[in-house]
Amino acid sequence: MTAASGTGATELFGKVALLGVGLIGSSLALACRRHGLAGRLAGYARSAESREVIERLRLTDSVHAEPAEAVADADLVVLCVPVGANAAVAEAMLPGLKPGAIVTDVGSVKQAVIRDVGPLLPEGVHFVPGHPIAGTEHSGPAAGFADLFEERYCVLTPPPGADEAAVGRVAELWRRCGSRVETMEPAHHDKVLAMTSHLPHLISYTIVGTAYDLAESERGEVIKFAAGGFRDFTRIAGSDPVMWRDIFLNNREAVLEILQRFGEDLSRLQRAIRWGEAEVLEDRFRRTREIRRGVIQLGQAGTFDAREPHKDDEAG
Amino acid sequence: MTAASGTGATELFGKVALLGVGLIGSSLALACRRHGLAGRLAGYARSAESREVIERLRLTDSVHAEPAEAVADADLVVLCVPVGANAAVAEAMLPGLKPGAIVTDVGSVKQAVIRDVGPLLPEGVHFVPGHPIAGTEHSGPAAGFADLFEERYCVLTPPPGADEAAVGRVAELWRRCGSRVETMEPAHHDKVLAMTSHLPHLISYTIVGTAYDLAESERGEVIKFAAGGFRDFTRIAGSDPVMWRDIFLNNREAVLEILQRFGEDLSRLQRAIRWGEAEVLEDRFRRTREIRRGVIQLGQAGTFDAREPHKDDEAG
Ligand SMILES: NC(=O)c1ccc[n+]([C@@H]2O[C@H](COP(=O)([O-])OP(=O)(O)OC[C@H]3O[C@@H](n4cnc5c(N)ncnc54)[C@H](OP(=O)(O)O)[C@@H]3O)[C@@H](O)[C@H]2O)c1
Ligand SMILES: NC(=O)c1ccc[n+]([C@@H]2O[C@H](COP(=O)([O-])OP(=O)(O)OC[C@H]3O[C@@H](n4cnc5c(N)ncnc54)[C@H](OP(=O)(O)O)[C@@H]3O)[C@@H](O)[C@H]2O)c1
Known part of the structure; x- marks a missing residue:
């Protein structure tokens, strides 16, 4: 694990914002670092305790208490909170969201996030819901590890009319994390x-x-x-x-x-x-x-x- | 693992007969060898395939197709077959059983073996039903390993009036295999x-x-x-x-x-x-x-x- 992220050549996204840095968010941060997938990583966490851990472990380059701050300038936003919290966190990030950004998530249910988050996103922001089928029984920012997603499937469920380039870039992110990517109907x-x-x-x-x-x-x-x-x-x-x-x-x-x-x-x-x-x-x-x-x-x-x-x- | 069993000094039993050498029987054989618990090990297996594997892996010193042959001269007999096969295998061993021998088992149900095997045993043979709470999903003679029982509980369910010395020796066998031994009512x-x-x-x-x-x-x-x-x-x-x-x-x-x-x-x-x-x-x-x-x-x-x-x- 290198503390400074962004190795340049193979970088997929300039800035990636992780909204929620628990087991999945922290694992994704570590995988992005290991494979040099993001120029910069920003993390949002709800509690001061979690933000402290994220900083201590240097999981992301910056740590924020507000979703809108974390997503400022981000090319990719990944929602990594419990499924029921997606709507509120997405709503809170809107003021900071960059036009043209890609928004994805890692939630274990896919129809719900499409129902809850899809309608909130402005024109020009690309929404690519996803679900890495990988996990452990542990949770929180200290539970992550860089190879959690290796050899695991990741399912993307793009809504009808989704931007193909955006879907391709999210798929590439997961592939570089070691996953096998599949596309599927949300239902x-x-x-x-x-x-x-x-x-x-x-x-x-x-x-x-x-x-x-x-x-x-x-x-x-x-x-x-x-x-x-x-x-x-x-x-x-x-x-x-x-x-x-x-x-x-x-x-x-x-x-x-x-x-x-x-x-x-x-x-x-x-x-x-x-x-x-x-x-x-x-x-x-x-x-x-x-x-x-x-x-x-x-x-x-x-x-x-x-x-x-x-x-x-x-x-x- | 040493190929020759019986290290003398700490030997608990002269000869131990394992009736059934699958996951549990082969693990017990390996544990007996490692800890020098038996002077000699005899194995009975039903199928020629299993007997061949037992011989090839040298799990026991002798391999038999008849329970009565395997138990000849044995001080301890351990039934290691599926619970429903206990009665038939026990019946088949009777002609070879030595007076004063201890008979135990490893079956996952204890009232049934007491009901099925208890009445078959002659006066002077000591019956100490047992159950090592240890296992894997694998079966057969090649599935065993010497430390399967380490740190695991082993439950003995001696019937009323059981010989205390016999219970003590069976308990010692399991303790030397690394188990924590408990005594319990069968029901x-x-x-x-x-x-x-x-x-x-x-x-x-x-x-x-x-x-x-x-x-x-x-x-x-x-x-x-x-x-x-x-x-x-x-x-x-x-x-x-x-x-x-x-x-x-x-x-x-x-x-x-x-x-x-x-x-x-x-x-x-x-x-x-x-x-x-x-x-x-x-x-x-x-x-x-x-x-x-x-x-x-x-x-x-x-x-x-x-x-x-x-x-x-x-x-x-
Ligand atoms: N765990 C798995 O095996 C697994 C596998 C695949 C997908 N997923 C999905 O991944 C997502 C995250 O799971 P996880 O295992 O990473 O969970 P986690 O370790 O419990 O982390 C959850 C994160 O979301 C934050 N959070 C929780 N409730 C929130 C709320 N109401 N508002 C804002 N932030 C909130 C937490 O912040 P604090 O730390 O400050 O509380 C934490 O940063 C879930 O949607 C889950 O369905 C999980
Ligand atoms: N597996 C576990 O996790 C576990 C844990 C604790 C206790 N136990 C108990 O341990 C006993 C043995 O289980 P295991 O896992 O060792 O089973 P296993 O690996 O399937 O071995 C069973 C042994 O019994 C023999 N056998 C099967 N049916 C027989 C029959 N009708 N007549 C004579 N011999 C027969 C087999 O001979 P062949 O190989 O020739 O067929 C083999 O030697 C069972 O009573 C089980 O309840 C199992």
Whole structure:
């Protein structure tokens, strides 16, 4: 990581403003620095605490308490706040926004940002909504790392009539961060992500909540014996509550629809357990392996080690 | 790993027979070798393929196609087969079982093995059911590693009147493998594990199945965008179908009971999404973090890296 950004030759944008510098914003800042994608980086964060961290870690060249100040002169503005905060932050940046600037975002829901932010933007500003399918359960400006987006997909959902040059430049930004870029209808994005991300998080929050509600004594045992499978759910359910609240409120239809299907499928397995239908269980458990193989083959599996961190790596 | 087992001085058992040498059996073999816990190791496996692998990897000193041959002269016999296979394998070993031998198991359900195996054992043979709360989604004799059990809990559920010396020796075996040993009522074990292991697996199988049933085109996208949370479920749902079929068939009551609670909790969140109850969502999402903190503090979280294997470790 170099402290001074902008290596000149391969610079994609003169100035990039990150509105919100949490996990995603800080990772993008670090990736821009590493790959020399921005001449200058400006960051906006809501809280003084976060601004202090951003300054200390030198994540951006300047740090601002006002969106309008951060975006002044920026060629690219990236909204990196929870989905429900997009409208207010976008509204607040308008006075500083440069004509011809490109505005993008990283939100986990795409129809909502088009609905909330699209109408606010003046003529001549190019809006290219996006979503890097990359993340961890950590949040805040200190959680980022430069290779978060590497080998991950990034989905762009440009509205009809979007400026092709602007879409191309945003796509290039993500490609240079190491991502594979895809373009998609916003409604389709929201449906697919309801399955691959929103439902898994809802289920994880639920199951950890079910455990939380057990008697105090059992709660301790649940923690002790978490290595039996539960620990993965606790990790996912450790994600930021506000970010996820906003996702569910803003992708309601798609989440409820997939939840309906999930509920039916769970009832079927529940019935098979109740009535001892061994073949039904084995058959269902067997065919899901195909999906796992696909995830591994596509290099989207991440790395899980059943052992604790910092142990000798001498597995037999 | 030393090829010759038995270091003498700290040897706990003269001969240990592993009936079933899959993930757990092979890990136990490797751990016994590393820590010099057994004078001699014998392995039984059902299939010629597995026996070939066990021989090639020298997991045990002798490899047998018959349980009765494997247990001949053994001081400790460890059943390491799927829960539903315990009775048949135990029955088959009886002709070879030495008077005074200790029989234990590693099955994920404890009331069932007491019901199925307990009555078969002759007077003078000591039965100490056990369950190491450690595992991965891989199976078979090549999947094991010597430190699988390190820092993990191992639960023993001795039946009333169990021989204390025998319980003590089995506990010592696991402690020397690096585990923290706890003793528990079998019914209580089955209830706690239904929450921390069986329900998470059932849910994972279900959600991956729901994705599998999507239209072919969407299935491909689900795989692409798995990094949004889904990938963890595919890993858990990659576990052995027969092992898990047997667990659900043999811990039916406890699983159905916890599934009922989970269903109610999920309905509550579903309702909150439908009616836009922001505070309910945020509140539920917030309090589950306490559980995650507990899991980390107790060193039971394992290690997840959002990146793919074999990448540079230069996170910012
Ligand atoms: N985390 C993931 O895995 C992931 C993956 C892909 C996309 N996303 C999307 O990326 C966006 C940011 O997520 P993140 O994980 O980076 O979140 P984060 O780490 O919690 O950071 C959120 C940032 O937004 C600011 N913020 C929060 N609420 C705000 C408000 N009401 N007004 C103004 N600023 C506000 C925060 O400021 P303070 O620090 O001052 O509070 C912080 O700078 C979200 O839209 C999310 O859907 C997340
Ligand atoms: N995997 C985990 O995470 C985990 C954790 C804790 C406890 N356990 C428990 O440990 C036990 C073994 O699990 P594992 O993961 O080691 O399984 P595994 O890797 O699939 O190995 C199972 C072993 O049992 C043999 N086997 C399977 N069915 C049999 C049958 N009907 N008759 C005789 N032998 C049979 C297999 O022989 P072949 O190879 O010849 O088929 C293999 O040697 C199970 O009771 C499970 O509940 C598992």
